[in-house]
Amino acid sequence: MTNKSTPTKNRGQKPKPPVKWAGGKMQLLKQFEPLFPRKEYNLYLEPFVGGGAVFFHLLPPAAILIDSNAELINFYQVVRDNLDQLLQDLEKHKNTKEYYYSLRALDPGNLSPVQRASRFLYLNKTAYNGLWRVNSKGKFNVPFGRYKNPRIIDKDNLQLVAEALKGVELLSGDFSRVLELAPPGAFVYLDPPYHPLSETANFTSYTPGAFTREDQIRLHRVFAELDQRGCMVMLSNSDTPFIRTLYSHYDIRVVSARRAINCRPTGRGPVTELVVRNY
Numbered sequence: 001m002t003n004k005s006t007p008t009k010n011r012g013q014k015p016k017p018p019v020k021w022a023g024g025k026m027q028l029l030k031q032f033e034p035l036f037p038r039k040e041y042n043l044y045l046e047p048f049v050g051g052g053a054v055f056f057h058l059l060p061p062a063a064i065l066i067d068s069n070a071e072l073i074n075f076y077q078v079v080r081d082n083l084d085q086l087l088q089d090l091e092k093h094k095n096t097k098e099y100y101y102s103l104r105a106l107d108p109g110n111l112s113p114v115q116r117a118s119r120f121l122y123l124n125k126t127a128y129n130g131l132w133r134v135n136s137k138g139k140f141n142v143p144f145g146r147y148k149n150p151r152i153i154d155k156d157n158l159q160l161v162a163e164a165l166k167g168v169e170l171l172s173g174d175f176s177r178v179l180e181l182a183p184p185g186a187f188v189y190l191d192p193p194y195h196p197l198s199e200t201a202n203f204t205s206y207t208p209g210a211f212t213r214e215d216q217i218r219l220h221r222v223f224a225e226l227d228q229r230g231c232m233v234m235l236s237n238s239d240t241p242f243i244r245t246l247y248s249h250y251d252i253r254v255v256s257a258r259r260a261i262n263c264r265p266t267g268r269g270p271v272t273e274l275v276v277r278n279y
């Protein structure tokens with residue numbers, strides 16, 4: 001497999017990320033392009049896949065995608081395996097406040113995989129700022145976004161997404177699972193929730209399940225283990241002294257991002273971010 005952006009699927013047309021996602025990497029792809037591996041790789045792994053901007057750009061023929069968000073992974077599985085039923089179910093949604101809150105109140109555990117995926121996409125496109133945020137009990141709690149005409153069903157793009165996901169392994173779980181799955185010669189792209197620019201800001205906005213400093217250290221250990229195994233590893237993170245020190249033994253590049261919604265608490269405006277690589 002090469003890093004070349006020649007899609008082996010979709011005959012030249014690339015899908016766009018089908019969901020709005022905090023920390024999405026669409027706008028950084030141009031700056032990433034020269035940083036992707038030049039060498040061939042046998043498998044692509046992305047354990048914080050989110051909206052999948054990098055995966056949908058590279059379109060590798062063999063891939064494993066992981067995210068801790070089970071609703072997101074179920075959505076991708078349904079798009080891959082059951083797109084027709086999903087498209088049919090999506091037709092039922094209405095863009096009203098009452099309908100939004102009635103769907104938000106449903107427990108996804110009581111729904112079929114198709115209904116769960118349909119609810120997920122509807123909430124993603126109509127919730128305030130496209131955020132996906134859950135409370136301490138794991139319940140989605142973002143208010144109605146009041147968008148005039150949200151594009152909930154983009155059939156052409158969902159078809160491209162389904163095609164890109166054919167044969168791709170989709171797993172819901174912790175990023176550390178890559179250690180069970182990555183063979184030497186694989187390319188692993190890591191895009192965790194960012195280390196906050198200000199620890200104080202993070203402390204006040206702390207929510208259970210947040211990605212902590214300990215998680216960043218745990219991730220660094222995974223990076224180092226994959227490196228020793230002979231994988232090519234690329235990581236995105238915020239430009240902070242903590243991250244620069246943690247990864248000081250590796251190649252560190254700076255990219256510039258304009259962020260509207262963000263994994264980080266400071267929110268808006270152009271900021272520098274880091275790309276760390278072991279190759």
Ligand SMILES: C[S@@+](CC[C@H](N)C(=O)[O-])C[C@H]1O[C@@H](n2cnc3c(N)ncnc32)[C@H](O)[C@@H]1O
Nearest residue numbers: 021023024025048050051052053068174175191
């Ligand atoms: C910065 S976002 C990734 C954005 C993605 N690259 C894109 O272009 O949309 C981080 C992702 O990590 C996921 N996540 C958070 N903690 C995780 C964990 N411990 N293991 C795996 N995924 C996790 C979140 O659900 C979120 O989708």
